[in-house]
Amino acid sequence: MNVARRMWTLYEPVHAITYFTPEPLAAFQAAGLRGFWRGYFAGRAAPLGPVDAGPVVASFYNFAPAMVERALPDVWQRATPEAVLRARADGATAALARLLADQPAGAIAEAAELLADAARRVEPAGRVLGAANAALPVPDEPLTRLWQAATTLREHRGDGHVAALVAAGVGPCEVLVWRSAYDMSREVLQPIRGWTDAEWDDAARRLTERGWLDAEGRPTDTALAAHRDIEAATDRAAAGPWESVDVERLSDLLTPIAATCRAALPAETPIGLPRHDRAA
Template sequence: MWTLYEPVHAITYFAPEPLAAFQQAGLKGFWRGYFAGRAAPLGPVGAAPVIASFFSFAPAMVARALPDVWQRAAPEETLRARLEGATETLGRLLADQPAGSVAEAADLLATAAAHVEPGGRVLGAANAALPVPDEPLARLWQAATTLREHRGDGHVAAVVAAGLTGREIVVWRSAVDIPREAIQPARGWTDEEWDATTRRLADLGWLDAQGRPTETGIAAHREIEAATDRAAAGPWEAVDVERLRTLLTPIAAACRTALPTTTPIGLPQPDSAS
């Protein structure tokens, strides 16, 4: 399900409409909009809670944006801008989709989002507490966002339980399937930090001497992903998952046209998503 609803959320980072909406709100530059947009449900927080909850970003990168962004656009203005930008994008991308199918997908996804477990899920809970939009496209995006942040919170918990830091999981993913040149600049880690982390993963037995994943690392990461899935499973008991899958498949395909082939998010290509 993540591979189907994540593209709905991810348009916020790659389509021109959200960037323009953030800029109009006073958030010039991509990263101001990114950090303000994701953090806005938490209120006017400083860098520390965002470093903790976003997890994989270098603290210095977060601190360049927060709390400065709230002097440029208050959380309320930021929330309005992110929803307007996302809704405008979806209106363009889904213009050829049957309106009834989009509305049904929005309703089912919103039902799932209404059943997220807030305990221990800071970003998921903060998004779930926002008003549910009446407009179907806005409701679709908000539900997708709540579910992806809920899943992300559970993923962070699984990574922490496995004894890894945010920096280590980023370097690991680079060794597995996301090119370093795509993910390192997007997470703000220096070359020195990156190289030290590579050595640390080798010491743990996750990478070999050439920086390639070992069977030990692959097995441990597979368990992290399984734990993530278990933590995210609850909301799907409230909906007809197969019906939602059918409805979301063309929606996700349309949203993917706004995304680059490779993203720091790690979204697999459709032929490898199952």
């Protein structure tokens, strides 16, 4: 496994606790954002400022536009981006404080500093969400710094992944249909990304006509080769921050942190992390 991919498996669970633990949801609700999706869209979009739905449809990529439009720009009438940024940091910090209570404080602080060093090295050009998060102040509190660095790095990687998908001509719904045929389930992906049955079926038809799915909806060799190319391009685009970081030391520090965070997540998530029973 190359460095960029290996580090993703370690920092992504740290970020993902935002969506699957109670503390962030409570923090968003306290800020005036009731319901999971208001907090989700506002929390991820807040570094961009009070944007309308368009930039979020573009940068989040695989959500149905109608689903995004139900949340934005309405959420900014309920909470300002500044209030949302405080809420997401407070919620993530509270969740990590609970989950990592038994971890050595010194190890957490060192991991946070090394991860923040990597986050300072992200390339902003062409990475809208990564650049917006990288521009935020670096928190002093180690748990908050750890989460913010993980978030910056995962959004930077995600920006590169979107670029690879666009270059490969794989549309937002198509990538979900493909993943449901490859290693995830339609039952998980479709409802939480907002696509209708008709839109999903149209995407499946396009993939079949392209030669990515066979008559039974299974991935073809052509699709598997394209998937490998897209993932390789994503890894290349995410490699820069790790060139001058002590990744071996950071890996040692992050491994128990990531394992604890991963155990707090559902076995299958739309993020695409390995299932508990498939994790290395």
